[in-house]
Amino acid sequence: MRSYAKSIELYERTRKSLAGGVSSNVRYAATPVPLFFERGEGARLYDVDGNVHIDYVLGNGPAILGHAPKPVIDAVAATLSLGQVYAAQHPRETVLAERLCRLLPGIEVVRFASSGTEAVLMAFRLARAFTGRTKILKFEGHYHGWSDQAYISARPPLNEAGPANAPVPVAGSPGMPPSVLDDTVVAGWNDLDLLAQAFERHKGEIAGVIMEPVMVNGGPTEPRPGYLEGARDLCRANGALFICDEVITGFRAGLRGAQGRYGVTADLTIYAKAVAAGFPLAMVGGRRDVMDTLLDKGVMHGGTYNGNVQSMAAALAALDVLEADDGAVYRDLEARGTRLMQGLDAICRKHKVPARVQGLPAIFQVFFTDGPAPSNYRDAVACDRDRALAFHCALQEEGIRTNQQAKWFLSTAHDDAIVDETLAAADRAMAAIA
Ligand SMILES: Cc1ncc(COP(=O)(O)O)c(C=O)c1O
Incomplete structure (x- = not known):
């Protein structure tokens, strides 16, 4: 023993x-x-x-x-004497943003954050500001961080979760305001009929649909053939943004994440975890017109540690390894x-x-x-x-x-x-x- x-x-x-x-x-x-x-x-x-x-x-x-x-540790070590956070821009951010936009499907512009949880919140805010709608549709068993807005039906006890074809949103923690449940629609994943029915029940209300493109947190499960395409098309038909949470699948399902693997592109994507090989870095990226609401509509996004020197250096060094020889x-x-x-x-x-x-x-x-x-x-x-x-x-x-x-x-x-x-x-x- x-x-x-x-x-x-x-x-x-x-x-x-x-x-x-x-x-x-x-x-x-x-x-x-x-x-x-x-x-x-x-x-x-x-x-x-x-x-x-x-x-x-x-x-x-x-x-x-x-x-x-070693390549990542050496690159980070080389920055340690340069400082950590400037509350200003530095060239490593430019280079990393350019590389990510070149590499990743559907990413025209990015914004850096420090954790997946906060990057998800930013995606929700962008979707709401862009569409002028309030509700976010998420799927049972999908985890998008521990925030009040996202930690809903991530691992719901089935005796509280309602019927499989129309689950009720279940708060994941004491201390979450009940009002967040009103802004959340929960559907069963991997079934286009269930998604279509949810859109029907909430016509004109859904700002964005967020999913792990491969359900990992609820138990690693691939999307059925055609499911991601179908979900994207239903989003388009209903005026909602299709949001892929690639916090786990990014740089893990393949160099270009699950979207590269399955050939489907989201309107907004969240990456974190593997993008900086273990240093704290997250990002939201996607369609330029959606990301532009940061400027056009004054959508607020902040974060003291966003774009910090060491995380940028780590991500650049990790990309050198991950991108080598395509x-x-x-x-x-x-x-x-x-x-x-x-x-x-x-x-x-x-x-x-x-x-x-x-x-x-x-x-x-x-x-x-x-x-x-x-x-x-x-x-x-x-x-x-x-x-x-x-x-x-x-x-x-x-x-x-x-x-x-x-x-x-x-x-x-x-x-x-x-x-x-x-x-x-x-x-x-x-x-x-x-
Ligand atoms: C799919 C997914 N989204 C979001 C998050 C939240 O990321 P973080 O723990 O960096 O806040 C996680 C964390 O495990 C995750 O697996």
């Missing part, structure tokens, strides 16, 4: 001064306590008890190049992730554990179910979560770190040898829970 004695001791101490012992509620979910790490390098994390973990959490997505990637690293990522998914699938079958390994090669989950492949949030939550937790715990004992839903993020640092090591460990972990 691995020992976590030092983590447990530090957690008890930390709880006395840091609320709940963590800086984000998501981090409560760890076994036996939120673990304390000393350092990360490549695909591995090293905890305070001396345990080594092959990390498939990767900061919940950002560390696309693994931990402490995204060659993604071809490797795709191949290794596919091998990992297929290997895990074979392990489940070998141990006669009914499961489906689903998602994209760089972000997937082992769903424990003997039913059909999940296609939306309600399917995903019907899978056996106790078994997923048991698998997560057994993996941790074998030195493999996933999140508690047994969700896996992959980085370019997970090479073939690490994939082999992981599959051998996963085989033992599955035997332990079978």
